[in-house]
Amino acid sequence: MYYYLIIALQAYCIYHLFKNRNPYYWVFVILFLPLIGCVIYLITQVYNKRDANKIQENIVSIINPAKKIKDLEKKLQFSETYQNRVNLADAYLENKDYKNAIPHYLDALNDNLQNDLYASKQLIECYFYVEDFNEVILYAEKIKDSSEFLKSKSQFFYGLALEKLGQLDEAETNLKQIDIRYSFYDERFILAKFLLNRNKTEEAKTILDDIYMESQNMTKQNQRIYRTTIVEVEKLKNSL
Structure with a gap:
């Protein structure tokens, strides 16, 4: 087994070498020093400084999101491009600073x-979280004919905004679009509660049952992510 792993590692290193046109002498290092040669090649040629810098940037942005925003502000000041502006807005949104993102x-x-x-x-997302529901509806209706809007979180926010403004039938139509199996667990739980408030108990129970059943087959990662939602689903399901 060990032998085949070394062969596979050598094959990958040589493939990477030719693909990236690295110096030919690496072939001899990889072939005549199988394990050591591969490790040296991977460290110096695959895991390079650029990769390390990228990982470092990601870690810093998680630990200190304010630094990421300041860096993006400087980029925008240097070059006012569409992408730089959207990147900064996205960073504000990620940091839940909706008023600066808008x-x-x-x-x-x-x-x-x-x-x-x-x-x-x-x-649409920003306006929803600052509770400007009229603006949510305004921008949603500009793009609601797009295929990317249908069955998206944007349509879900649109449905919630309609609910807030008392347009319950239209809200239900849009909220139900998010009821897609093995996805949108949080949103579908909200939909179930919406239906219960409209005395549509059987429809709500069906959604709760589906989410609970799907939770039994989730990956461990998704079970961690949606743990709170699954617990709440089970509580509500058992209370009906």
């Missing part, structure tokens, strides 16, 4: 050379 998405929409679908979808 102006940048609005500015991005003014760039007539770009597709405004992405910025519009991000605005």
Whole structure:
């Protein structure tokens, strides 16, 4: 088994060498020093400084999101491109700073050379969380004919905004689009509670049963991510 692993590792290193046109002498290092040669090659040629810097940037952005925002602000000041503006807005949104994200998405929409679908979808989310439901509906209705809007979180936010404004039938129509098996667990739990509030108990129970059944087949990672939701689903399910 050990022998075949070494062969596979050598094959990968040689493939990477030729693909990236690295110096030919590495072939001899890989072939005549099988394990050591492969390890040296992987460290020096595959796991390079650029990879290390990228990993470091990701770690820093998680630990200190303010630094990521400051860096993106500097990039935007240096070059006011559509992408730099959207990247900064996305960072604000990721940091739940919706009020600062909104102006940048609005500015991005003014760039007539770009597709405004992405910025519009991000605005829908931001406006929902600042509880400006009229703006949610405004931007949702501009893109609701797009295939990317159908069965998306944007449509779900649209449905919730309609609910907040008392348009319950239309809200239900849009919220139900998110009821897709093995996905959108949090949103489907909200949908179930919405249906219960409308005295549609059987429909709600079906959704809760589906989520609970699906939870039994989740990966361990998803079980960790959705642990709270699954617990709440089970509680509500057992109370009906």
